[in-house]
Amino acid sequence: MTCHDAGATLTAEHTTTRRICLLGNPNAGKSTLFNALTGLKAKVANYPGITVSKMVGELNVDGQQMMLEDLPGTYSLDAISPDEQVTTEAVTGDDHPDALVVVLDATSLRRSLGLLAQAQHTGVPILVVLSFCDELARRGGYLDAAALGRALGNTVVIATAGDRRQLTDVKHALAAPELWDTPELAAPTDPALVQAWVDSVLREADYRAPDSDARTRRIDSVLLHPLWGTLIFFATMYAFFQVIFTVAAPIQGWIEDGFAWLSELSAAHIETPWLQGLVADGLIGGVGGVLVFLPQIALLFLMISLLEASGYMSRVAFLMDRVMGKAGLEGRAFVAMLSSVACAIPGIMATRSLPSAKDRLATMLSAPLMTCSARLPVYTMLIAMLVPQEAKVGTFGLQGTLMFAMYLLGAVVAMIAAWVAKRLLGRRGTNLPFFMEMPSYRRPHLRDVIGGVWNPVKSFLMKIGRVILVLTLVLWALLNLPVASQDRMAEAGIDTTDEAAVATYQLDNSYAASMGKAIQPVFEPLGFDWRITVGVTASLGAREVFVATLGQIASADDPEDPAAALEKMTWTEGPHAGEKLFTPATLAALLVFFAFALQCTATIAVLRRESGSWKWPAIAFGYMFVLAWGSAWLVRTLVELAG
Known part of the structure; x- marks a missing residue:
């Protein structure tokens, strides 16, 4: 039997909310465990850099309230990047947690133990959770979890994805950190001695490293080939x-x-x-x-x-x-x-x-x-x-x-x-090693796939409900105000019984039209009239608003078939009056413009926060606009020449 259960049963009374941090290497299974314990949806993937900030969730076990923090994965508490610094400060800072859960990948235990050795010097209770024990067994490895706990001096429990009994064991263990085993002597800090300590722990645990996955090796011989x-x-x-x-x-x-x-x-x-x-x-x-x-x-x-x-x-x-x-x-x-x-x-x-x-x-x-x-x-x-x-x-x-x-x-x-x-x-700087997990190929879990689809779809729907809906209503007002009077339309020669003519006149004399026509000279070389210009400008809030804007305009022109109305649109004034608006050249220019322009205020705000200055968002917006405009003009010119 592989990964023998350590068999720990812990109970205790506690009334205050505990703060417990999950610590482990990238791809060790931290986020999967965090999701299973809290019911949240932290993103899970088989490469580092997915968790780059703390995820916080709550857990209640037997009346004990706990706050769990999923920390960014790291191989060491000696941070070399901002995400690793988040982990190091959370574990070793003045506001240290009440307890640590160190997740160790059973298939790569030798590498994982180095992080645990550092964690033992934090002075907080530690629970060791072994992940991927099923993978270890499948690949012919072996580990005695009880013996591992004795060798480490820490309480060890097993958590296999999808095993509800083991998850219950983890929950009960989390309710009683004061009963977790503590090593009489922490692991050494000298790198040479740490390696010797790791060797002795693996011997005591009767650890046998898993064989390389033959199926994975065969597939990788093709999928990792440079060509x-x-x-x-x-x-x-x-x-x-x-x-x-x-x-x-x-x-x-x-x-x-x-x-x-x-x-x-x-x-x-x-x-x-x-x-x-x-x-x-x-x-x-x-x-x-x-x-x-x-x-x-x-x-x-x-x-x-x-x-x-x-x-x-x-x-x-x-x-x-x-x-x-x-x-x-x-x-x-x-x-x-x-x-x-x-x-x-x-x-x-x-x-x-x-x-x-x-x-x-x-x-x-x-x-x-x-x-x-x-x-x-x-x-x-x-x-x-x-x-x-x-x-x-x-x-x-x-x-x-x-x-x-x-x-x-x-x-x-x-x-x-x-x-x-x-x-x-500037290129100067130290090139540091890049470690990346190469996990065995696994059959995707339906729950993970559904979550991977539903979460972004939900975000898309929420974005529509919050951002796009508000911008759409604002645009509707701009496209329909001021309301043209019957007398004004009659003076302009508009047949007030012709609904299409009235709708066109209203659009052409709206606040949106006034703003669009003011900006139109900037985009006219790209083939954009005031209507497209309004859509492009509105898309600075969210790119999808461009679609919503044209949808409103087309729906006003022809409620029965807005898609056909969009394709039939023509220039309403100027030297191109009467010419088709959405020509192949204009459509190609629009595609290229949207490919390169930075049209997302939320992205600009995050860029400001991450860079610590407005300088870099301004540079990004400026160079991308120039790139988008110049490329769109070039593509439009080439398409017209080819056509």
């Missing part, structure tokens, strides 16, 4: 973006039909004209125009969750370490870039795992160029307008191919930006 591994990764991503359009399209159509029905229902039952416009155009046309892209968002995170839960993403990080090296950065920077695919905010926060301040700045200044999920609704809408659904590249859909190209473009430009930033900031 074939990289090609397989790109092929995987390419196939994924094909799925986004083929699978999500019918679901998106059902959602669009649902909102069209709601719009007709509101028009039929709401008699007050302004309220009808608010509901049909503002809420349904605006917010509904963003919600229809929910299937694409869900599919994006389903893909990411499957790759992370299976262990494949750590292989991608290993492959990309070579690419990051070309940009003068290290593998930890890839974690920040990868996190930015979901959202630039966790990507920027993940730079805390980088030891070098210059590397952190270079990565923070380039991470927002990675294609985040907020760009997905914009890309999906523009690509659908630019490329017919039936268009193919060989046997593959052209829409999915173009979406893949946009994600690839963001990644390539982010690497180039990081390379430039690193050289402008």
Whole structure:
């Protein structure tokens, strides 16, 4: 039998709230244990840099109230990066915890014991939790947990993911830190003596290291190959973006039909004209125009969750370490870039795992160029307008191919930006080692995958309910005020019985039109009229608002078929009056502009917080706007010449 249970049963009385910190190496299973104990949803993945700040949750066991803190993973309490500094200060600072839970990976126990040796000198009670004992047994390893506890002088319990009995044992142990075993003599501090101490502990525990996983070794011989591994990764991503359009399209159509029905229902039952416009155009046309892209968002995170839960993403990080090296950065920077695919905010926060301040700045200044999920609704809408659904590249859909190209473009430009930033900031500094777990391939747990999809989908829905809804209502007011009088429209030669003509006149003479026309000269060389300009400006709050803005405008023009109204839009005035607005050149320019522009106030705020100055957000916003405008103008010019 592997990982024999230490068999500890602890009970005690305590009335105050205890503060207990979870400490361990990256990928040791801390966050999984934290989630199981607290019921929270801390992100779990098979590579370092996922937990970069403390996660706090509460636990009540037998009337004992506890506050648990999931600390960033570290290999040592001698911090070399900001996230490790968070851990060191939490454990050794003046405000130290009441107890520590040190999570040790049974499959890599030799390496894990070094951190425990340091923790024993903190003077606080320690509970040792062994994780991955099932993995140790599967790979032919062995460990006597009771003997390990005697050798360490600490209470040892086992926690295997999904084992409720073992989780109950951990909970009961947490309720009585005063009954945990304490070593009579703490581990030595001298590195040479620590190694000897580790050897003696492993002998006493009858520890036999697990064999290398034959299946994992065979798969890695292909997936970690510099050429074939990289090609397989790109092929995987390419196939994924094909799925986004083929699978999500019918679901998106059902959602669009649902909102069209709601719009007709509101028009039929709401008699007050302004309220009808608010509901049909503002809420349904605006917010509904963003919600229809929910299937694409869900599919994006389903893909990411499957790759992370299976262990494949750590292989991608290993492959990309070579690419990051070309940009003068290290593998930890890839974690920040990868996190930015979901959202630039966790990507920027993940730079805390980088030891070098210059590397952190270079990565923070380039991470927002990675294609985040907020760009997905914009890309999906523009690509659908630019490329017919039936268009193919060989046997593959052209829409999915173009979406893949946009994600690839963001990644390539982010690497180039990081390379430039690193050289402008200076290359001097100590290159520190980058450790990264290569776990065995595992079958993804359904609960983890569902959580990996639901959490970002929930965030997307909350963003719609809080940010996008508010901005949409503000935009509706700007697009519909001041209300044009019958006399004013008659003077302008507008047939007041023609609803389409009235709606067009109202839009063209609204507050939004006045602001858009004032800014239009900046964007007119890119082919953007005042309506697109208003959408681009509003998207500074959230990129998805661009979709909501155009959705409102199109819904006002043609409530029956806003998508068709969008494609038929023409310039309303100026030298281009009467010409089609959304030409291939303009659509291509919009795609490129959104690929590079920093249109997210939340990202700017986090960049300010992480860099400690407004200087760097200003630089990031400025260079990305120049890059976006210049690239959009160039692409528009090339498309026009080609057309």
